Structure formats: C-alpha cells, structure tokens
Amino acid sequence: MLDHRLVQTAVIGNSKSDHPVILPMEAPELEVWRRRHPKYTYWCGYELGGCGGRLMDRLYRDKACHFAHVAGGPTCGRAATGESSADHLFVKRGLRRLLDKHGQRGEVRTRDLGSGPGGAVDLHLPAARRRLRFQVSPLDYRSWRAADLDLGGDVDEVDWFFRTDGPLAEEVLARDGYILRFRLETRGGERRVYIGTRTHDGPSVRWDPLEDCRIEQVGLVAPSAGATPPLGRRTKPFTFPLAGPLVFALDEGTAVPEGSPFASEGRRLAMADVRPAGSPIVRAVLSLPDDTAPPSAAHVYRAVDRASMLVREGVEGWAVRLDRFVRLDAHEAARTGLAGVLPELPEQRPVPAPQTRQPDRPSPVVPPRAVSSATVRKQRAKDDALVLTRDQAVVRVREILTDAAAEGRTLRWSDLGAQLGNPLKSVSERERIDFLVEVDSPLWDSKAVLSVLLAGDNGGLLSCLPAVLHRLGVGGAQGLSTDSPPLHAWVKQERERGIALYGTSPRPVPRRRPVTTPTRTLTAQQWRDVGASLRGVQQHKRERTDARHATAGEIRQVRALYDRVQRKMSDLGGAFRRTKRTNRVMLLARTWLALTAPGAQTPANRSPEQAQALRTSAAELSAELNAIAAELEAVKAQYW
Template identity: 45%
Template sequence: MLDHRLVQTAVIGHKNSDHPVILPMDAWELDRWRGAHPGYSYWCGLQLGGCGGELSDRRYTTKVCHFAHHRTAPVCHRKNNGESSADHLFIKRGVQRLLGKRKMKGRVETRDLGTGPGDAVDVYLPDSRRRLRFQLSAVDYRAWRRADDELADDAEGIDWIFSSEGPITQQFTGRHGYCLRVRCETVGGERRVHIGAEARDRTVSWTPLEDCTVTPSGIVTPDTEKIRLTRPRPRPTAFPLQGGLAFALVPEAGVPADSPFATKDRHLLVADVKPVDSPIVRALVSLPADTEVPPAEHVYRVADGARLLIAEGTAGWAVEARRYTRLNAHDAQRTGLWTPPAAPEPMVAPTVPAPRTRKPDPVSAANPVTSSEPPAAPAPLTRGEMTTAVRDALAQHARLRTTTTWETLARTVSPALAQYSDTGRRDLLVAVDSPLRENVPVLSALVRDRGEPLPYLFRVLSELGVPRAAVSHRIKRWAAVETERAFAAYGVPARAMPPRLSLEPEHPTVPQPATARKPAGFAARQRSADHRAVAPQHGRVDMASSDLSKVRDLRALVTELERMLPALGMRSRKRARKTLSSAQTWLAAYDGEALTTRQPAAVVRKKAGHFVLIVEGALETARESVRAAKQNEEKQRAREERLRRAADLGSRAKRATHSPFTAAEDPVGRLTRQLADVAAGGRTVALKHLDLGSGGSDPRHVLAAVDREMGSDVPLLSALVTGSEEVPVPFFRDILRTVGLAVPQTDEALLKIWRREQERAYAAHGNPPRPLPPRLVPTASQAAPPRT
C-alpha cells in the first residue's frame, strides 16, 4: 500500500525527540542534505502529534520531495504535515539557544491546549520570575484571560507573543500601544524564528530571535523598546451613562497621584456624584481642561454625554463629563448636595460693659429657648438663573420628545413662574432663545396653552428677529416645525434638523414667452397685466369667498387624517395622502403661500366646503380601514394564542414521555432557537429559510409570537429575517404594531429601526454578551401625541 501523505516535517533520532527537521523540497537540496547528515534517522514524532513510526525521505524530480511512512508503521492520525507543523519545536529550540547565548537560566516546554502539542510554548525565567507565552493556536478573550490568570500564579510578569492577528492582538495594541508577534521562515532544513512588534497602524517590524534580548522586563527587540518608551498610558474602558447626573466638587479630598484616569487634557477632581434615581456616591470626575475648574460652592448638572470610566485591574471608577451647567438654588437643593447658607445674624449696637461679668443661669443653659420661626426659604432665583433653569427644562422636554405648559414649568423650575404676567413670560422666553441662530431650535415653541402655541408667541418671535412673525398667519405651523427641530437636535441620538419654516410670502412666477423686441416700458406693463390676470388663480385664496368656520373644520379634519396615516393600509394610505395633498395645497394658498406652477390652479379655485366633504370621505374610509385592521389583528392574536396553547400541550406531553422533539414541535420555540443561533453568529436569515416545521404555519404570525414572548426591552429577533434583497420583510410594520411599538411612517426610519434591532440582537446573543444599544422606536403609548 502506497503512502500518499506529503509529510514535510519530522524529528531526528527517535519518536520522543524534540529536534525538528524540514525535508528540502528540491532534489538537489535533498542531495546536499543527505551528504551532510548521512546518519540521521527520521521519525513521525509524538511531539508533532504523530504516530511515532519511522519515516524515510523520498527524492523526486517531478514533484516535491517529502517524508513517507514505512510499510510497517502504525496507522497515523497526524493532523498537520506541512512546514508550520513543527514551528513549536523550532521556537523551543530557538529560545533555548538564546538563553544559552545570554547565559540565562530558564525552562522551555511545549503545551497542548486541546488541539495538539503545538498549541503553545511556555518559557519560565526563575531569576526574574517572568514568563513568556508563545500562543500559536487561536484563542478568544475568555480563554486568554483564564490562561493569563493561571500563568500569573507563580510569575511577576507575562509576555504574550501571538502567531496570528485577531481580536486579542487588537486588544493588546489598543491597550498597550503594541503587540508581540512570532513567525517562522523556512531556510534549508529548518525554520528561522522572528519576533515582531505590531504597532497601532497594523504594521509589524520583524527581528530574528537570535538578535533579541531577554531582560527582567521580558523579551526585547529594538522596536519594542522604542514603543515601550513612547507608548501612551492604557486608556480606561468607557460606557455611556443614560439620564445624566449632578455633582458637587470636594476640594479638600485629594486625587491619587497614580490614578489611571489622569490625563494631560482634563481636570481630575473628587466630587460627590448623584446619578438620576440613584444615591449619592463619592467618586472621581474628569472635566475638560480648556475651562477653569468650577467653584466648589455650586452644584452642576451633566445632562448628556457623561461616560463611566473603568480601568482594568482596579476597583476604582470615574465619571467623564464633556459639558456641564450650574444648577439654580432650587434645583441644587433638591439634589441633596447643597443647602442654602444660614442668614447672617443682625448687628447689635455696642453697649457700655457692665462692671462685672454675669455667670450664665444653669437652668437656662440646660433648657435653651427654641425659636418658633420657620426655617428660611430658598433664595429666589436671579434673572440669569431663571433663564438658565427654564432653558434646561425645555431642553429636557425636547430630549423626551414632549411639549409642556407654563404651569408645568412653574412646578418643576420655580413657583415664582406662576406669578409672571404675559409680558414677563414673553420677556423671559426672549431671553431663553436669544440670540436667534439658524442651527439652534427655538425652545419657546415647546410651550403650549390648551394644546396650541402660546397666543403671544408671535411677539416673542418678533423680538427675536424672525421676519414677518407679527403679520404671518402660519405661526401654528411654524411652531410645529420648530418643535420637530428641537426633538431632532436634543434627541438621543441626535438627528439632522429639518429646515426652519420661512414666514416670508412667496410671489408667483409666470414664465414669459420669447417675443420680438418691444418698446421701452412694454415689458413692465405686460408683467403687471399678467400678474393681475394670474393672481386670482395662482395666488392667495380669496378669503371673502371662503367660510371661516369651514376653514377651521378643514384644518381639524386634515390634522386628524394626518394622525391616522401610520395605522392605515397601503391602499387607504395612498388615497389619504392624495386627499391631504390637495387639501394642504388649498390651505397653503389660503395662508398666503404662493403657488409657482399652473397645475394646482383648479385646486385653488375650489371652496373650503368642497375639501371638507372629500376629507370627511377619506376619514370615513380610513376609520373603516383601521377597524378592519384591528379585527384582523385580533384574529391573528387569537390564532397565535391557539398556537401557543397547542405548543404548551405538546411540550407537556413530550416531557411526560421523555421523548425527543418531533416534527410537530412548537413552531414558536423552534424559530426562537433558530434566530438566537443566527444572532449569536452575527448573521441574518432569509424568509424562505426559516425553520417553521411541517405544520405550514404562517411566518408572519409565528414571528410576531416570537417577539411578543421575548419581553418589552429584549431585541426583536424578527429583524434578523430579510426579504428578497437584504431588506426588512414586507410585514415588519405589522410586527412592530403587534408587539406594542410605534410604527414609523417613512421607509428610511423603518430601515434605521430594523438595523438597530439587528445590532441589539447581536449584542444580546454575542459571546460574551455586550451592552445593548438604545432602541430607536418608542412604544405606541409614548409615540402618541401628548394631551394637554
């Protein structure tokens, strides 16, 4: 029987030998090798994972020369036969030679970590109590951590040298500024060992092992020594803190000199920190160094951008703040970090001293008189403090995507706000939003009065410098757009703001045909005549011809229909949008917006009553569509409930008989396990590849049941299911509605939600699990418009 295995490496002398050799591949090199070593015998060594049988060298001129087993050799199950299969023995021999050259004591041994004897090479230096680990097999973070703890039991330092690049080497590079690597190159009948220093830019500088130095601080190459001297301090791990926090500095407490959180570009201070809904704790606070250290007698708030810093190997932690604001006296007292100072004692006029000192009465001293006056109330806020407090409160409402009222601001900011007149409120809001900037939303638009913008909002905008705010009829629409801008700017995460609505009226443009040259003044007169002819058709709607009550009814109907759009089906939504388009065009012309095309002229000539009728018809159709959708949803829920009950009965029967799952297994449980495996692998799965069993279950219903059983804050596993072209399944909106989440109106928003839920699923089912990114879609109750 012929041996067809191309064995390239062996050991010399006997089966337990650790003296490796590589057979030259070319015939002329093999001839030179035989002449130089006529007495060598070759073995399929046990330290190579071989059978221990003897090998013979085979010389070929038409193919690669290689070792071959003798006919009498035992059956060999050796996995690796190539050049790199003996690298651990070449590394072991190279380190032994280096220690002998440097006259150092050391123990070198190979390790089998589960995949073969060549998994690792361990070096122990007793004089410096240091270890070197040449990691030649693949390893994840948890296996590396266990090995590092094991090696650290009898060593004061460990150098890790990896054979291949991977997540662990990236961890080392990011934490220490460099990573040690090892590789072997074939030279004749052996492999030369090189040590490399991998920098942050992924470049590796290689040095032969014999040119390296072993010191008490580890193995050293010229490049590693240079990186060690210039590498930055390892960066602590950072986690975002949701909800913000408040802090007050403690200047009398000192910061540890060797704190891992100290950097040149930040102030590191001791403070009493109170996160939202948590007790007060003393910790380190890292503040930007481009500003002065804030005074210690105040309390400060970090509304967003705070991060928790944790340094590996230490029990300490710190809070990093990018921006912070000073709290007013009222809010500072509510945190528990500050109390108002006591009022100074009144000055007493000096009196003539008595001839002798009177001793205090023992009875009076034992029973001091207590004052019946109530404690002093907090000092009232100054004008600047009140402006800052109202601005912060409105920013918090924008972050939560809610509007507010003046009464709510009085309860949360200061009771003094309730005593403000309309003029005082207007002046305060002007100060809150001054100066007017295009890239900063006007927070005054968030304040509502009976669900509508403030009646004096146009005066606020006029004083801020908004053009035509005093005469425009579109203040309500302007406030709605500005509210969306505030939600986008202060949301978490922040989004791109839509453009600010202009209150300037637009004039219609009528194209002029090209004609021959006319007399002077003719063009101006012609434009004036054309404007008078076109204006009744394309300009503002004649207010006298439109009943104001009908216009108000039309606005209310349009608003109601807009709110119902997300809940409509495809056909109903298409009709509703077409109806809304014509009604909104008419209302825009009624509000003074100019129409730049001739196409909507027929729409503008209609009366308000006409659009009231067509919008009422569209509303009736929309209500019927919503009722039908609710009925279908109830039927789906009933069917899913029957599926779950049947699954529960089936699982109980299987547990009673101790039999494995069959084809009639619960499709919800089957699909949940499949999607969990897909999430653990960081992949997606096509709809046609779902494992629904042989029961013919509808994937829409089963996916909805899977996500409904997972819980409120658990990632949606249905986001891992793709359509035909790596897009969400067509019924992903129905799944969101079924599990109680808000349904986005645009496909772009739906795609962002779908991708974020994939990221959340990968984080939840990863190995190890990672912190979940925040969910982009709110619940249906949170997305509903607030009632005021």
C-alpha cells in the same frame, strides 16, 4: 501498504526528540541535504503528535519530495503533517539558542492545550520574574483570560506573542496599546522565527529575526521596536460613555484617595456627588481637565459634552471623566437634589382697586399681571450674565454653540453678546479673536470648530474667523477673506460635522480637512494635449463639419470619453462642482450619441439641443470631453 500522505516535518534522532526538520520539496535540494546529513534518522515524533514510528525521505522528480512511514510501523493518527506542523519546536529551539547566546537562565517548554503538543511555547525567566507565551493555536478571550491568570501566578508580568491577527489580538492591542507577534518562514530545512511589534500609531507590523533580538529584564526586545512599545501594563483606564445628561457637585471636604488609579497627566481629580441620568446620586471620583478653572463646591454643574465612566480592571470603585461643564442656576440646582431647597415664594394676595366716585358699589378686584415662566428664565439668565467671569463665559459660549450645532442653526455675535452681557461687551477685534480661540481650544480632529456657527450682524461670516482658524492650527486659513469661496465651502462642511457630532444621534465624522481651493490648473502635458485636440478640431472643421459625417470609430471614441468623464465625476462626488460648461458639454454629448446611434433617425422637428448636436463634429466634442477629463484629474490629484 504504501503511505500516500505528504508528511513534510519530522524529528531527528529518535521518537522523543524535539529537534525538528523540514524535508526540502525539490529533488536537487533534497540531494544536497542527503549529502550534508548522511547519518540523520527521521521519526514521526511524539512532540509532533505523531505515532513514534520511523520515517524515510522520498525523492521525486515529478512531484514534491516528502517523508513516508516505514512499512510495518504503528498506525499513525497524526493530524498535522504540513511544514507548519513543527513550528512550536522551531520556536522552542530558537528561544534556547537565544538564551545561550546572551548567557541567560530560563526554561523553555511546549504546551498541549487540547489539540496536540504544539498549542503554545512558554519561556520562563526567573531572574526577571517574567513569562513569555508564544500562542501557536487559536485562543478565545475567556481561555486567554484564564491562561493569563494561571501564567502570572508566580511572576510579575506575562508577555503574549500571537501568531495571527484576530479578535483576541485586537483586544490586547486595545487594552495594552501594543501587541507582540511572531511568524515563521521556511529556509531550506529550517523554519526561521521572526518577532513583530504593532502599536496604535500604525497598522503595520515591524518584523525582526528572533536571533537579532535580546533578552533583558523587561523581556524580549526587538531591534526595530526599541522603546516604542510600552513595556508594562495599560496605564490608562477603560472608558465607557454615559448616556444622557449628568449633574454633579464637588465635595471639598473629602480628599481623593492617595495614589488613585485614575490619575493621569493633564487631569485633576476631585471627589463629587454625581447624578447620571435616571440614576440616584452616587459618590465618585471626578476627572476634570487641569487647564480650565475648577468648579466651585458652592454650586451645581451640568456636563456639556457626553460624560464617560472610567474603570480600572482589578480596582474597586469607578470615576467619571468630563471635559466641559456649565453652572446651573439656583432653581435648576434645587431640582437635582444636590443643592439647598429654595424657600417658597410668598402667596400673592389680590390688590383692591382704588375707590371710584360711587362708594356704594363694590369695586372689582384686579388680579396682578401674570408673568410667564419664559420671561422669568430670560430675566434670570440676564442677571446671571452680568456676573459671569471670563472663564465662565467661555464655558457658557461652548454650551450655547454646541446646542446650536445640534439644532443645525447659526447665531449672530450681537445676540450672543446680549445673552452673556459684560464679558462680550465692547470687546476689540483682537480680544474677540482671543476669546473664540479659547472657546475652541484644545482642538483635535474629532471635534468641530464651534466658531463657524457665529455670524456677523450682516448674516455673513465673522470678519475675524480666518484669524481664529489660523490661531487654532487649521491649515490654509491664513490670509483668506470672509467672502472667499473656499472658506465658505469649508465652513459649510464644518457645520455639518458639528451637526453630526452634537446632534441627538451622534455619528462618526471624517477628519477635518484644511481650507484649500480645488486646483484646476492643467499640467504642461495636459495643455499640449488640449492644444493638439483643438488643432484637430480646426482641421476637422475643414473636412467634416457635423455629426452626420462621424465614423463608427469616432462614435466609439466619443462614447468612451463620455463614460470616462461620468465615472470620474461619480468618484469625486461633491469635491467637483459642476459648472455650466460641464453641464452643457455633457448634455451635448448625450444628445450627439443618441443622434449618431445605429438606426437613429434625424428628427424633422429638431429641438435646439438636437440642432446643435448635429452641427458638432466628433473631433470637436472629443476635445471638449478631453478638457473636462483633464480638469477632473487635477481635482482628484488635489484631494487624493
């Protein structure tokens, strides 16, 4: 019986060999291969999941060369026969050669994970107490987790090398901050192994040949990676957002456990009683920024931004991370259960009215004037404002502006000063700039600039806003005036980002763009093209003066230019502000095309637009459309 399967891989020597080979597919290459290796014998080896029978090479001129089983051998149930079916053996051989090259002691073994002997390749480095797992077959998270625990039983670290990207690779990237990859490429009768590294800093993978790598105490080190991938496990805890408001009170009498796994650079830890929304009070570690004044244990605070829960895998307990907070007044704090109970107000008794001239009649009792709760809150806020420190004022302004962004409104500086009292009274322009810079610091791309929500007494932008933006590092803000159209457009966009970030339903926002003016200046070549079109218009006016003289080719040209401009405006969206001239030309083109369409009749009672279109030549309309298209190209180059 003839063997019609295209078997591309085999082992050399005997059926138990782990020395792989790929048969060259082209006839000239196979002839060279035979001359170089006349004594090779090929086998459908057990390490390939094969039957153990002998193979022979078949040379063809009209189709791909391949291996075939020798007649009379055992029945073969080998599943994979392509050039990648021996990848585990090529990885195994490459690792052995690397160990010999660097004089290292280690053990290399292939693993059968249920689908054949080529599921994975393990390298054990006893001196470094480390294992390297090259995962050839696909793996899900639960299987990976179980294998990771099993491989790490007698070593300190396990390095995973994945063959392809996928959900598991992305999970490891999120956990460790980097992933290690491997791939193979065919070179003649070999499959060359490459090692790749990918980090959060970039989506691309940097590849190096396995033979160029080196084995050290930290494992396998690729030349292009250097010290880029963090060697070791994840240093930061996992973060899960907490829904709803959160209140807390510090406990200065309890120290944070020594060597807390939640410690990180730029943060301070403190023990606190924490009450998330809809939950009982719990004792937890609190992670706060160390560049702000610490809260006082004598007060209760509420998180301004959404708080997050920090979890370290394999570590008992949890922590809460928050960046901004505001102090609650005594009555609000008492309602949280984290502060002392306020004494009840004394019962108010009615005050008798003064005696009238008629003592024999009872005088009516006038009750005391009722004071609304809103008035009480305003008075309490006013009293609190008088004692706010500068740091407390910064936190309070952040909260006020965040609430304003969530509601889609702006706030006058004078109204803000009335709310906060002393900290913002009689401040100079320089002091106001310093204060607003502190309110918006630190600023990163995922935050919105809160200062854009403040307006001057005239309702316009704050006069100091350009200086504040420049101090915060917003590009293009230096030297702009508050009546600059680019600045107004940028402020409008930044306010929309604030609504998206701090609204009741937060949603992702694009990265902040610098304050730039869309450049509509044409290049020299574009100006030459426009000039040539205008000269053509003048020449055309002497020859054909209206739309009724347009040829079929000219009509097609105008329609193509009109469609081109339409597409470009659709692609740019809001980045291109349509001017009156643009609207006029596009309306003229639509009318012109309707009047020059095949079978169109010239109306007897013409509208002003139709009359103007009939007076316009094809060359004149083409020149106008060309100029708008060039202008759109310039805007697109500015943004993309």
